[in-house]
Amino acid sequence: MDFSLTFQIEGLAIRGRLVRLSTALERVLLPHDYPAPVAEIMAETVTLAATLGSALKYDGVFGLQTQSDGPVNLMVSDVTSNGAIRGYARFDDEKIKLLDNSAGAPVPRLLGAGYMAFSVDQGPHTERYQGISELDGATLADCAHHYFRNSEQLESAIWLGADTGKNQSGAGAVSGAIMIQRMPKSGPQSDKNIEDEEDGWRRAVAILSSLKRDELLSNKLSAEDLLYRLYNEDGVRIFEKHELFQQCRCSEEKVIRTIKSFPVEEITDDDGNAHVTCEFCKQVYSFNHNEIKSIISA
Numbered sequence: 440m441d442f443s444l445t446f447q448i449e450g451l452a453i454r455g456r457l458v459r460l461s462t463a464l465e466r467v468l469l470p471h472d473y474p475a476p477v478a479e480i481m482a483e484t485v486t487l488a489a490t491l492g493s494a495l496k497y498d499g500v501f502g503l504q505t506q507s508d509g510p511v512n513l514m515v516s517d518v519t520s521n522g523a524i525r526g527y528a529r530f531d532d533e534k535i536k537l538l539d540n541s542a543g544a545p546v547p548r549l550l551g552a553g554y555m556a557f558s559v560d561q562g563p564h565t566e567r568y569q570g571i572s573e574l575d576g577a578t579l580a581d582c583a584h585h586y587f588r589n590s591e592q593l594e595s596a597i598w599l600g601a602d603t604g605k606n607q608s609g610a611g612a613v614s615g616a617i618m619i620q621r622m623p624k625s626g627p628q629s630d631k632n633i634e635d636e637e638d639g640w641r642r643a644v645a646i647l648s649s650l651k652r653d654e655l656l657s658n659k660l661s662a663e664d665l666l667y668r669l670y671n672e673d674g675v676r677i678f679e680k681h682e683l684f685q686q687c688r689c690s691e692e693k694v695i696r697t698i699k700s701f702p703v704e705e706i707t708d709d710d711g712n713a714h715v716t717c718e719f720c721k722q723v724y725s726f727n728h729n730e731i732k733s734i735i736s737a
């Protein structure tokens with residue numbers, strides 16, 4: 440099962456989330472047949488979105504987007520409060536072919552300079568939240584840390600890993616993430632308390648950084664066992680799991696709305712037919728010239 444799980448490190452006032460993806464990730468990647476380096480950073484992006492987005496406590500959509508000047512110029516991923524994930528990347532195939540895959544950190548090499556944006560959309564009658572941060576770091580997790588430090592988020596640390604294998608299609612892809620967050624202090628604090636909390640936080644972060652990618656991604660080690668292995672000493676309490684799955688939110692109705700918003704000659708071929716492909720799931724919506732006529736006149 441693909442899931443997000445919430446936990447608490449009892450002695451330390453730290454909350455955390457663990458995410459593991461396999462089938463859902465495969466289903467996000469498969470329709471696109473990405474080159475290996477694109478599949479890998481896309482897998483991390485989807486996992487980061489799933490980790491940050493699974494904190495939603497209300498009906499809504501959490502979105503993560505990167506825009507940059509490198510070979511991978513756009514990545515989009517979102518997750519609904521029900522656990523539906525999706526995403527896609529845009530890239531320059533020629534630039535990807537020219538990459539030296541043995542050298543350099545992934546973000547500067549694949550994404551280049553640009554920014555990362557986070558959004559929370561809770562429906563038509565609510566205000567949309569958006570946070571933006573420069574792509575500053577060697578890895579996507581570093582960029583997320585940069586965002587955490589520069590926003591009014593809780594103090595947070597994240598460990599992110601993905602393995603899309605040698606198989607370019609994305610079959611067999613797995614990923615995982617663990618994020619820990621320091622809870623706001625409550626009540627009066629003595630100097631001793633504050634010092635202990637600082638120490639506790641530093642220790643929890645150090646333990647998280649000692650995690651090996653194989654442990655995070657191994658299907659032989661359950662999420663519960665992994666968390667006990669890491670944080671048993673301070674006491675770890677595990678809350679319920681929430682399932683994550685791939686599901687796109689495109690529909691014929693939405694495509695029709697899009698068609699109506701464009702000049703007809705821009706979307707139809709020489710015969711007056713239109714084929715609209717969803718960028719997320721690659722589903723093709725086709726309309727013949729009669730259907731297009733009635734859409735436009737409706």
Ligand SMILES: [Zn+2]
Binds near residue numbers: 688
């Ligand atoms: Zn779709």
